[in-house]
Amino acid sequence: MSTTLSSKQDPGPLGGDHVDRSPLSRIQHLLHAQATIGPAVVLLVSIVVFALMSDRFLQPGNISLILQQVAVVGTLAVGQTIIILTAGIDLSCGAIMVLTSIVMAKVAAETGLPGVPALLLGFLVGTACGLINGMLITRLKLPPFIVTLGTLNVFFALNLWYSESATIRGTEMPSLLLWTGETFTIGGTRITYGSIIMVVLVGVMAFVLKNTAWGRHVYATGDDAEASRLSGIRTGRVLLSVYATAGAVYALSAWILIGRIASASPQAGQLENLDSITAVVIGGTSLFGGRGAIIGSLLGALIVGVFRNGLALAGVDVLWQTLAVGVLIIVAVSLDQWIRKVKP
Amino acid sequence: MTTPVLQARGLVKRYGKVTALAGSDLELLPGEILAVIGDNGAGKSSLIKALSGAVVPDEGEIMLDGAPVSFSTPIDARNAGIETVHQTLAVSPSLDIASNLFLGRERRRKGVLGTVFRMLDRNGMRDEARRQLDALGIMTIQNPGQAVETLSGGQRQAVAVARAAAFGSRVVIMDEPTAALGVRESRAVLDLVLQVRERGLPVILISHNMPHVFEVADRIHIQRLGRRKAVVDPKTVSMSDAVAIMTGAMEPPEQAA
Numbered sequence: 001m002s003t004t005l006s007s008k009q010d011p012g013p014l015g016g017d018h019v020d021r022s023p024l025s026r027i028q029h030l031l032h033a034q035a036t037i038g039p040a041v042v043l044l045v046s047i048v049v050f051a052l053m054s055d056r057f058l059q060p061g062n063i064s065l066i067l068q069q070v071a072v073v074g075t076l077a078v079g080q081t082i083i084i085l086t087a088g089i090d091l092s093c094g095a096i097m098v099l100t101s102i103v104m105a106k107v108a109a110e111t112g113l114p115g116v117p118a119l120l121l122g123f124l125v126g127t128a129c130g131l132i133n134g135m136l137i138t139r140l141k142l143p144p145f146i147v148t149l150g151t152l153n154v155f156f157a158l159n160l161w162y163s164e165s166a167t168i169r170g171t172e173m174p175s176l177l178l179w180t181g182e183t184f185t186i187g188g189t190r191i192t193y194g195s196i197i198m199v200v201l202v203g204v205m206a207f208v209l210k211n212t213a214w215g216r217h218v219y220a221t222g223d224d225a226e227a228s229r230l231s232g233i234r235t236g237r238v239l240l241s242v243y244a245t246a247g248a249v250y251a252l253s254a255w256i257l258i259g260r261i262a263s264a265s266p267q268a269g270q271l272e273n274l275d276s277i278t279a280v281v282i283g284g285t286s287l288f289g290g291r292g293a294i295i296g297s298l299l300g301a302l303i304v305g306v307f308r309n310g311l312a313l314a315g316v317d318v319l320w321q322t323l324a325v326g327v328l329i330i331v332a333v334s335l336d337q338w339i340r341k342v343k344p
Numbered sequence: 345m346t347t348p349v350l351q352a353r354g355l356v357k358r359y360g361k362v363t364a365l366a367g368s369d370l371e372l373l374p375g376e377i378l379a380v381i382g383d384n385g386a387g388k389s390s391l392i393k394a395l396s397g398a399v400v401p402d403e404g405e406i407m408l409d410g411a412p413v414s415f416s417t418p419i420d421a422r423n424a425g426i427e428t429v430h431q432t433l434a435v436s437p438s439l440d441i442a443s444n445l446f447l448g449r450e451r452r453r454k455g456v457l458g459t460v461f462r463m464l465d466r467n468g469m470r471d472e473a474r475r476q477l478d479a480l481g482i483m484t485i486q487n488p489g490q491a492v493e494t495l496s497g498g499q500r501q502a503v504a505v506a507r508a509a510a511f512g513s514r515v516v517i518m519d520e521p522t523a524a525l526g527v528r529e530s531r532a533v534l535d536l537v538l539q540v541r542e543r544g545l546p547v548i549l550i551s552h553n554m555p556h557v558f559e560v561a562d563r564i565h566i567q568r569l570g571r572r573k574a575v576v577d578p579k580t581v582s583m584s585d586a587v588a589i590m591t592g593a594m595e596p597p598e599q600a601a
Contacts, residue, residue, distance in 0.1 A: 032491075220436040224436055227434040
């Protein structure tokens with residue numbers, strides 16, 4: 001509002017940035033340019049607050065626990081982020097993860113397939129599930145919400161059918177499948193290899209999105225699909241590749257899930273699809289596509305983990321933890337709407 | 345007689361029972377600005393879409409420098425050197441100016457970083473974007489790393505025009521470039537159109553705005569009922585006569601142009 005009155009010199013019709021902004025407008029512009037600042041600040045503040053509330057919060061054992069809890073959702077959120085960046089959504093990610101974990105574990109347990117081929121089989125299954133989503137969305141032109149709502153049920157049913165609703169115990173599997181749950185120690189903190197995989201995955205995906213043409217095309221397709229098509233981007237292919245890549249990422253989550261619960265359970269990860277969306281949204285990625293970052297989703301997953309853990313340590317009932325996460329989501333989306341209204 | 349850079353003969357496009365193009369011709373001469381005007385439904389858009397590869401005509405031929413070409417996608421037309429500034433601009437608001445300029449034809453880094461890690465040459469693209477904007481006299485855009493959504497309507501149009509001018513080697517097509525702009529912004533964009541011609545690139549300008557058309561066009565192609573009704577010289581035909589021909593109130597004068 002201050003911009004119209006304050007332009008001292010006329011910059012000409014095609015020119016010039018406006019000067020003199022109100023402090024609030026400055027914050028809006030900052031968040032607009034750097035979407036991850038918001039979640040980073042929230043995470044830091046919540047860590048400080050919870051550390052003050054409970055002595056146990058910053059102890060190595062507790063930090064290790066938070067990281068373990070976040071690893072599964074954090075990796076799922078990486079796949080979810082690239083889909084949401086294209087203005088899509090994936091409700092089936094948890095189901096793909098569970099189906100993949102069951103296939104890897106059961107085939108290995110029943111046929112004695114060694115770890116490496118079992119993992120590769122898992123990646124194949126995950127990618128294929130993602131491809132099915134992508135095909136339905138690009139070829140049949142169905143909305144991603146409906147497609148993945150459907151495949152959520154299909155994949156979950158396949159998982160129950162193939163597993164015969166039985167859990168496969170860790171002792172029946174090759175040790176490679178359980179490796180993600182193993183730990184090493186840094187400065188007294190036990191860290192699982194699963195959390196390391198999550199961090200590396202976030203780094204790789206962030207690099208790819210920022211530095212490759214494919215990354216630009218993912219953002220452009222989510223921003224304005226028709227404009228991207230006219231610019232010569234094959235938006236159908238971009239979408240297909242995004243859903244397939246997300247499927248492969250979910251296979252990684254499946255591996256981490258097996259390590260985390262030291263078994264493969266057909267009932268695991270039922271709500272992880274919504275948790276991954278929560279992490280993405282709190283991480284500052286816009287549900288309308290074209291805006292956001294992978295790092296934000298990691299921060300979002302950590303914020304949820306820290307909130308739940310911190311409130312639990314402070315003796316707050318689970319129902320209030322859930323309520324707090326709910327409020328966070330609404331605050332994050334309102335903030336996104338406000339940031340989107342940024343004026344030039 | 346000079347060979348037209350871009351020539352269309354007898355283009356036909358039907359959508360079900362509706363005939364959008366009923367054997368339309370078009371000739372674009374080297375170094376000229378050819379305005380295409382016509383009433384709603386006269387087939388302007390279909391004609392332009394056929395030339396830019398966005399639709400495939402049912403009949404007729406398109407020739408580039410006298411050689412027949414056929415475009416099945418916008419990418420084909422682009423590869424042939426025909427760049428189009430669409431009315432919707434076809435820019436991605438959340439990406440920066442440089443990314444938009446190179447959207448769909450990004451440059452990779454040299455060496456292993458580009459071939460194996462597929463890294464983009466961000467600095468190179470920014471420098472080139474800077475050069476292109478400067479070359480068109482759009483000095484006032486400070487930073488090619490700035491997001492397009494922070495730009496005004498005229499600045500966005502300038503980015504889209506700069507992209508077309510940067511990559512168009514044969515023809516630049518502009519669809520209603522001033523439609524959504526204010527008076528001063530329109531003025532600046534028309535100057536851009538003239539600068540593109542000064543670079544030696546012929547321009548096809550589609551517009552509803554008669555004063556704009558008469559100001560910049562070398563020749564005016566009047567489209568009516570899916571056909572080329574006439575091509576007139578803006579220096580000899582008045583604005584009201586052009587409108588009369590366009591609406592069918594008047595027959596065109598004996599074959600001008």
